[in-house]
Amino acid sequence: MPRPSRWPDLVRAAGEEFREHGYDNATLESIGARVGILKGSVYNYVGSKEELLLAVVDRPAQALLAELDRLRADTGSSVAMRLRELIRTQVRIFSDYYPAAFVYLQHVGRFRSPVFARFDDMDRRYIAAVESLLAEGVAKGEFSLAGSPAVAARAVVGMLDWMQHWFTPQNGEADARLADDLFAIALGGLLAAGGVHSLTRGLPYEAPPQG
The missing domain is CATH 1.10.357.10 (Tetracycline Repressor, domain 2)
Structure with a gap:
C-alpha cells in the first residue's frame, strides 16, 4: 500500500524553516527533519531548495x-x-x-x-x-x-x-x-x-x- 504524500507537510516545514533561519541558512536536511524524513527522501518531491521556496x-x-x-x-x-x-x-x-x-x-x-x-x-x-x-x-x-x-x-x-x-x-x-x-x-x-x-x-x- 503506497504511503501518503508528505508534500503538504514538507511545504509547511519549509516555510517555517525559511522564516526562522532564512533561506541561506536553511537546508533540505533540516527541512526534512521537521517532518521526519531524510534529506534523500526530500528529493523525491523537489530537485532543489529553490524549487521548494517556489512552492512555499x-x-x-x-x-x-x-x-x-x-x-x-x-x-x-x-x-x-x-x-x-x-x-x-x-x-x-x-x-x-x-x-x-x-x-x-x-x-x-x-x-x-x-x-x-x-x-x-x-x-x-x-x-x-x-x-x-x-x-x-x-x-x-x-x-x-x-x-x-x-x-x-x-x-x-x-x-x-x-x-x-x-x-x-x-x-x-x-x-x-x-x-x-x-x-x-x-x-x-x-x-x-x-x-x-x-x-x-x-x-x-x-x-x-x-x-
Missing part, C-alpha cells in the same frame, strides 16, 4: 491576486470600503498562509531566475491596483492625498508589508480587528493628508543640528 511562496501570491481581482470588479462599494476589504484580505492571507506569505516578502525579490520572474509581474500588478484604487478615491472626492496616488499606494503597501516583522496570527475575529485598526490609520491619512500638506508647505525648513 506561490500559494499566498496567487491567493492575494485572486482576491485583488475580485475587489477590482466590485464597483458598487465606495473606494474606502474596498480599501478596507483589501487590507482585511491582506491580513487574512498573512494569517492563513503564515509564515509562507512573509517568506515571500523576505526572499523572493532577491531571485532573478526566470522561474521567479513572474513574481515581479505580480508585485507590479498589486501596486498598480492599489494605486488605481486610490486614484479613483481622489477622483470621486473620497480622498485628499499629500502626493501622487503612486506614493500613497506604496505607503499603504509598505505599512502592510512591514507586518512581517511583528505580526503573529491570532484568530479570525482578532485579525479582522487588527486589519480595521490598520485601515483606520491609512484612511485617516488618505482623508486628511492633502490638507495637512498644504499647511506644512509654508513652514520654514530647519536643518537638523550637527552632532
